[in-house]
Amino acid sequence: MMEVCLDLSHEAPCYSPIDELKKLVFGGIVDCHGHAVTENTSTQAQYDKRGKKDLELDDIWVEIGKVRKEALATLVRRLNYSITRRRAMGICAWQTYVDVGPDIDLDALNVCIEAKRLWRRYGFILKIAVYPTLALKNTAMDALLREACRRQEVDSIGFLPSRERQRGVVKDPAVFAEMERAFEIAAEFGKGVDMQVDQKNHPEEKETFYLANIAARYRDMGYKKPICATHCLSMSAWNDDQLISYTLTMMAESNVSMIVCPRATLDNLQIREVLAPTHNSIAPWTLALKAKVNVAVGIDNVRDLYMPWCDGDIWKDVSVLVHSARYHGSIEKIADMLTINGKKALGL
Ligand SMILES: [Zn+2]
Numbered sequence: 652m653m654e655v656c657l658d659l660s661h662e663a664p665c666y667s668p669i670d671e672l673k674k675l676v677f678g679g680i681v682d683c684h685g686h687a688v689t690e691n692t693s694t695q696a697q698y699d700k701r702g703k704k705d706l707e708l709d710d711i712w713v714e715i716g717k718v719r720k721e722a723l724a725t726l727v728r729r730l731n732y733s734i735t736r737r738r739a740m741g742i743c744a745w746q747t748y749v750d751v752g753p754d755i756d757l758d759a760l761n762v763c764i765e766a767k768r769l770w771r772r773y774g775f776i777l778k779i780a781v782y783p784t785l786a787l788k789n790t791a792m793d794a795l796l797r798e799a800c801r802r803q804e805v806d807s808i809g810f811l812p813s814r815e816r817q818r819g820v821v822k823d824p825a826v827f828a829e830m831e832r833a834f835e836i837a838a839e840f841g842k843g844v845d846m847q848v849d850q851k852n853h854p855e856e857k858e859t860f861y862l863a864n865i866a867a868r869y870r871d872m873g874y875k876k877p878i879c880a881t882h883c884l885s886m887s888a889w890n891d892d893q894l895i896s897y898t899l900t901m902m903a904e905s906n907v908s909m910i911v912c913p914r915a916t917l918d919n920l921q922i923r924e925v926l927a928p929t930h931n932s933i934a935p936w937t938l939a940l941k942a943k944v945n946v947a948v949g950i951d952n953v954r955d956l957y958m959p960w961c962d963g964d965i966w967k968d969v970s971v972l973v974h975s976a977r978y979h980g981s982i983e984k985i986a987d988m989l990t991i992n993g994k995k996a997l998g999l
Pocket of ligand 1: 684685686847951952
């Protein structure tokens, strides 16, 4: 008769690639995208409001403006919590967008700069991407962003170009004009550029293509700072395969990193009325790797108005990432995405 005993070992009794991966990368993981100012600010009232009427991304932007101002009061405590939690998961560096705008001035930036200095002493790197809350065609916003960029601790300009388009218009020239303005300021102050592009899951959204074009032009002019294309998920909905490979080649040649935030992009609605190839709501990251694009990973929204269900566990993101592509390839390749590719993307 077989003896039965309680086995308390924590080793999985089967092959677990994610456990192998954890052993390889723990302590050296780079989280390339987040929003520290509003991370861990979700409330039941917000949740109930969204439950009654789901909001379009455009509407959420208005709501997040209200949250942002109130969030300042708890930012120090939440930021320390966010970083402590990341360290416990083996993350050593985090790039966060930090909102600056007429509504909150540089208050959040000042807190993040202090945190950056403090945590640097304990070996944790906080990369700051200043995030204008209004369009740069607004002269007050332009002036404030320039003031923020004078701070040595600011690493990049973080940007959401699609915020400027008219509702229902996927290709609005205002988006590209804003992208150009952001690059001009970044080049003037010697900062990197990180843009959240192609996040509507729409085949006509081509922001990654435009970003790659601008990047190529700036590289030709001698601009050497990091350029990141974050999200890029509409690229998976594009009908033209040649345009996908052309864009990825241009990204590789111009050293534009692709930042994939797996769970955050799953949050997109399926646009039933628009025809597109079968695709997941995530960037075509395996194609990007094949094209020699530097692909890295970010967690993005954590327990905020956008994603109250997201607990910020990077291993759940990794799980979604690999499953989205039915990945059975080299574990080292995923380890690289989480570590050295992230470092390269952030210029570390
Ligand atoms: Zn984001």
